[in-house]
Amino acid sequence: MRETLHDLKNRRSVKEYKKDQIKDEELQEILEAGMNAPSGGNRQSAIFIVVQKKEWIDKLCRLNAQIAGAPEGFDVFYGAPTVIVVAASTSTPDAIKDGSLCIGNMLNAAYAMGLGGRWINRADGMLEDELGKELLKEAGYEGEYIGVGNVILGYPAGDYPAPIEHKKDYYRIIR
Numbered sequence: 038m039r040e041t042l043h044d045l046k047n048r049r050s051v052k053e054y055k056k057d058q059i060k061d062e063e064l065q066e067i068l069e070a071g072m073n074a075p076s077g078g079n080r081q082s083a084i085f086i087v088v089q090k091k092e093w094i095d096k097l098c099r100l101n102a103q104i105a106g107a108p109e110g111f112d113v114f115y116g117a118p119t120v121i122v123v124a125a126s127t128s129t130p131d132a133i134k135d136g137s138l139c140i141g142n143m144l145n146a147a148y149a150m151g152l153g154g155r156w157i158n159r160a161d162g163m164l165e166d167e168l169g170k171e172l173l174k175e176a177g178y179e180g181e182y183i184g185v186g187n188v189i190l191g192y193p194a195g196d197y198p199a200p201i202e203h204k205k206d207y208y209r210i211i212r
Contacts, residue, residue, distance in 0.1 A: 044149045049198040051153030054191035058118045063150055070146035074138035077131030083139045086122040086176045094120050104162040113157060117189035122160055124182040136185030143188050153193035160184030
């Protein structure tokens with residue numbers, strides 16, 4: 038229990054990654070953590086498209102950077118060797134919430150295993166683009182999906198960032 042709380046309190050987003058690909062066993066553990074996230078009505082609306090093929094990562098990175106308005110050549114995936122595009126079926130009312138919980142579980146699992154991870158936004162815009170539709174098709178998914186977020190994963194190239202100071206009014210207790 039204490040180890041879990043430690044991991045939850047100390048997980049940080051990583052911006053620098055080694056080029057080495059994560060192990061298949063590590064990836065499987067992270068995917069299982071995502072699959073075990075709660076979902077509205079247990080509908081399990083989320084899907085995960087794991088991208089480790091460099092050409093695909095490069096294409097998705099350029100598209101994401103374009104959507105973000107980032108400078109030409111900026112690597113929005115920070116050189117991470119694995120990108121998980123998380124989407125959810127639009128046929129369920131809790132699609133975004135379901136996918137978000139999956140992302141949180143995956144990021145916490147990655148940290149617990151000594152990996153680096155980061156949530157990268159704009160998956161919604163990516164899947165609205167023709168390239169995103171091609172990615173869904175390449176992965177064998179049919180139907181309507183909304184992009185929730187991208188999880189980038191890899192071995193951290195340095196230390197985890199230091200904890201941040203929290204705002205003073207983060208919570209209030211009403212009794």
